[in-house]
Amino acid sequence: MKISVIIPMYNEEENVLKTLQTVEAVLTDFNENYEILVVDDGSQDNTTPLVKEYASTNSQIILLEHPVNMGMGRALITGFEYSSGDVVVTLDADLSYDPLYIPKLIETLDSAAVDIVIGSQYMEGGKTESIPFHRLFISKLANKIVGYALTGDISTVTGILRAYRREVLDSIELESPGTEINPEILSKANAVGYKIKEIPVVLKGREYGESKVKIKSTTVSHLLFTFYEKPMMLFGIVGLTLCVIGIVSALYLFYLYLIGSLDPTRPLMLFMVVTILAGNSDIDIRIRCNPDKPFKTRNISSSKGK
Known part of the structure; x- marks a missing residue:
């Protein structure tokens, strides 16, 4: 089994080296047949040079570049299109989710006989740490509202930490350029009949750099997605x-x-x-x-x- 890990990055020079080192170490211990696809979404800092320098010592790290910032959705779609793994994992660039969850996600795919596994901080057993109150409130509210528009009892529908079987991504056409791509995937996978499972995880506030998520635009896009679905x-x-x-x-x-x-x-x-x-x-x-x-x-x- 080959594993593809997709990490969208936008102005993440503070996190590049630590993130790649941590993810690489986890994958090497778990399954040496892997690739890490970094999708640089039009960064204007030193993200690209740092990734290139690090990738020069590991051929399993692949850099994909967008000429301008196109959004998380477009970055994930690019990663999906160029990945070759039997299992595809998506992860944020700031280690808000510990990469140690990657093996747990993949093992759950097989042990639970499901097609998508979601790392959920809002299900029973999951939790958040060091998240500003206003962001946490909006995130919880967005997950409640958007979750109501989807079938199935899913607690975290907007999070990026997930593992997919290759056939899931090959059978649906994705269109969302922004963060609403995450609920879009679940909606279309549900409609096809794929099985989805959540596992509890801890979501931590970022240690370095500023969050790239724009609260107002993200909230509006999630509301529009909800009205589009229902x-x-x-x-x-x-x-x-x-x-x-x-x-x-x-x-x-x-x-x-x-x-x-x-x-x-x-x-x-x-x-x-x-x-x-x-x-x-x-x-x-x-x-x-x-x-x-x-x-x-x-x-x-x-x-x-x-």
């Missing part, structure tokens, strides 16, 4: 919002009635009726409808670049 959720949210506005308007009108200053001809009366009716209609649509969304698949066995 568009009826949007109707439900809109409907609930309109109902709340209508109820508040009704309470205000009732207050005006009690003090004797209610004017039945005021536009607020019509506004209250319209918002409540519209809100109920959207919620009714959300309850009654559950459309299936088609997705693309592909077979890249004859077109994968090297």
